[in-house]
Amino acid sequence: xxxxxxxxxxxxxxxxxxxxxxxxxxxxxxxxxRVLRETFAGRFDAESGRLKLDELPLSTDEIKAIERIYIIAxxxxxxxxxxxxxxxxxxxxxxxxxxxxxxxxxxxxxFPPNTVAIAISQSGETGDTMDAIAIAKKAGTPVITIxxxxxxxxxxxxxxxxxxxxxQEVSIAATKSYTGQLAHLAMLSLxxxxxxxxxxxxxxxxxxxxxEQIPAQVESILSETSIASIEAAAAGCYKAHDVIFxxxxxxxxxxxEAALKLKETSYxxxxxxxxxxxxxxxxxxxxxxxxxxxxxxxxxSETRERMLTIMGEVKAYGANLVALATEGDARAxxxxxxVIYLPQIREMYLPFTAIVALQVFxxxxxxxLGRDIDHPRGLVKAVVD
Numbered sequence: 001x002x003x004x005x006x007x008x009x010x011x012x013x014x015x016x017x018x019x020x021x022x023x024x025x026x027x028x029x030x031x032x033x034r035v036l037r038e039t040f041a042g043r044f045d046a047e048s049g050r051l052k053l054d055e056l057p058l059s060t061d062e063i064k065a066i067e068r069i070y071i072i073a074x075x076x077x078x079x080x081x082x083x084x085x086x087x088x089x090x091x092x093x094x095x096x097x098x099x100x101x102x103x104x105x106x107x108x109x110x111f112p113p114n115t116v117a118i119a120i121s122q123s124g125e126t127g128d129t130m131d132a133i134a135i136a137k138k139a140g141t142p143v144i145t146i147x148x149x150x151x152x153x154x155x156x157x158x159x160x161x162x163x164x165x166x167x168q169e170v171s172i173a174a175t176k177s178y179t180g181q182l183a184h185l186a187m188l189s190l191x192x193x194x195x196x197x198x199x200x201x202x203x204x205x206x207x208x209x210x211x212e213q214i215p216a217q218v219e220s221i222l223s224e225t226s227i228a229s230i231e232a233a234a235a236g237c238y239k240a241h242d243v244i245f246x247x248x249x250x251x252x253x254x255x256x257e258a259a260l261k262l263k264e265t266s267y268x269x270x271x272x273x274x275x276x277x278x279x280x281x282x283x284x285x286x287x288x289x290x291x292x293x294x295x296x297x298x299x300x301s302e303t304r305e306r307m308l309t310i311m312g313e314v315k316a317y318g319a320n321l322v323a324l325a326t327e328g329d330a331r332a333x334x335x336x337x338x339v340i341y342l343p344q345i346r347e348m349y350l351p352f353t354a355i356v357a358l359q360v361f362x363x364x365x366x367x368x369l370g371r372d373i374d375h376p377r378g379l380v381k382a383v384v385d
Contacts, residue, residue, distance in 0.1 A: 023373040025171035025265070029359050030222055032176045033215040036352070038165045039183040040215075044208040049201040051208060053191040055160050056144070063195040065114045070141070071098045072132040073120035076174040076260060077146075077181060081120055082253035083351050084185035090348065091193035091207075102128035104135060111139035118188075119145045122169065122177040124152025133157050146184050148177045162188065171374045173264045175359050178257065179218075179352055186211055186349065210345070214352050217343040221356050226341070230357055233322045233338035234364035237293040242285060243268055243365075245358075246275040246314070247297035248307060254297055254351045258358035264376050265366035275303075275310045288318025295361070296336070297354050300326040301347040311335045322361075324354050 021027035044051050069088060071081035078100055085096040099107070101119075117136040121129050124147035133143050133154060145158040148166050155161040164180035190207055193199035199207075220226060237243055243262055245255035255272030262270035273282055275296070286292045294314050298307040308331055315321050315335055325332035327341045340361075342353045366373055 023171065023363075025173055025175060025359075025363050025373045028166075028169055028171055028176045029356065029363070031166070032179050032356060033218045033222075035164075035166050035176045035180045036183055036218065037212075037215040039180060040187070040208070040212050043187060044205065044212075046205075049205060051187065051191050051194055051204050053187060055162055056191070057160055060195045063192060064197075066094055066116050066192075067114040068112055068116075069094055069096045070109070070111075070115065070117045070136065071096060071120065072101045072104055072117060072129060072136070073098075074101050074126055074128055076178050076257060077120040077122060077126075077129075079253050079257040079260070080146075080178055080181040080185060081118070082256070083182055083250050084118070084120075084189070086250050086253075087185055087189035087348060088192060091189040091199055092196050093198050094192065094196075099132070101126065101132040104128075104132040109135065109139075111136070111141050115139075115141045117141050117143045119143055119154055119158065120147070120181055121145070121152075121154055122148045122164075122174055122181075124149040124154040126154075130154060130157070146181055148180065172376055172379045173261055173359075173362075173373075178355065182352055183211070207346075210349060214345070214349065217345065217353055218356050220343055221353060222360075226357075227360060229338075230340050230360045231364045233340055234361050234368065236320060236338055237295075237322065238266075238268075238365040238368040240290065240293050240320075241269060243270045243293045243295065244278070244282070244285065244319075245270065245272040245295045245297070246278050246307075246310065247272075247354075248275050248303035249301065250348060250351050251275075251297035251299075251301075251303075251354065254354045254358070255295075257355055258295065258362065261359055261362040262365065264379060265362050265373060266369050266371055267377070268365060268369070270362075275307055279310065279313070283314070283317065286314065286317040286319045291318060291320040293322060294319040295322045295324070295358070297324045297350070298329075298332050299324060299342060299347075299350050299354065300329070300344060301350070308332070308335065324357060 081098045148164040162184040166176040252274045259270035259272040323332040323336035
């Protein structure tokens with residue numbers, strides 16, 4: 001493994017002007033199709049039938065030898081890591097542990113031979129993540145960094161950098177950098193699966209074709225009609241003291257990120273749960289008199305039928321139910337007070353589309369409450385110490 005293989009992918013000039021947008025958060029939400037389109041462009045070689053990830057200085061034999069992956073990150077990047085765990089384990093069959101960077105050093109982490117660490121940070125300067133990288137390197141574990149800032153401190157401590165192409169993100173609440181991180185994790189999972197012989201060429205080609213469709217799907221979610229339905233749902237929830245997000249599988253990590261976006265931007269208490277786990281105690285938080293909002297990610301998936309059952313229970317307890325459902329899903333509409341329809345998508349990739357809708361949802365609640373969208377109280381863009 002070489003000591004450093006950093007590719008500078010920051011291609012576009014930084015635009016720090018809001019243009020016609022009222023705030024940077026909305027502008028950056030709308031930049032996500034561009035970020036995703038540029039990230040996926042040119043990665044799949046149709047002639048050879050292979051996904052290219054030239055940033056990784058690992059041979060096929062070294063990739064086949066990987067026995068464990070640690071993903072270390074904080075905040076929004078940690079939520080991306082949870083999605084990445086599912087992606088990598090499914091595609092490459094490598095055990096993955098996702099660790100909050102600030103807690104990593106206190107756990108006496110074990111580094112078996114052939115362990116790789118993936119560090120994720122928007123800024124590439126997050127202090128806790130830098131400390132975790134130092135621990136991994138001391139154990140002889142190579143580190144791959146996913147960051148939005150070329151030449152940042154984390155890139156200098158890594159064997160490779162996967163450069164998020166979000167350009168500067170001005171709003172404190174991360175949006176486009178998050179989906180950019182997801183894009184790299186999706187491609188990394190496919191590449192590892194390809195090199196380990198776990199995915200056929202056709203499977204990689206099909207997955208990449210679906211990833212390349214996501215920018216257009218995000219654009220449809222950001223259409224005037226779609227945003228109107230999201231804003232209507234937000235208008236029915238913004239007076240609440242608590243908002244609960246429930247999902248299953250990769251939808252659970254999306255719920256955690258949605259709850260964080262709500263808390264960051266509006267100061268409304270939000271919590272994300274695995275839907276079935278929500279029934280083991282937290283369901284008592286639903287107040288029928290207050291019609292506590294519950295946002296359910298119920299898109300087409302292996303867990304959809306169980307989600308619909310849980311949604312019925314939640315509604316019976318008196319919740320104000322908002323459903324994220326696949327276009328044309330009449331059953332979700334029958335259960336929910338508000339439905340946000342999203343395009344059909346592979347279950348593993350629903351975090352891309354669901355989070356965009358929930359970014360708009362959280363921002364709208366903050367707007368209705370008169371919050372400072374781009375500069376929430378007490379927050380900074382990067383926590384470096």
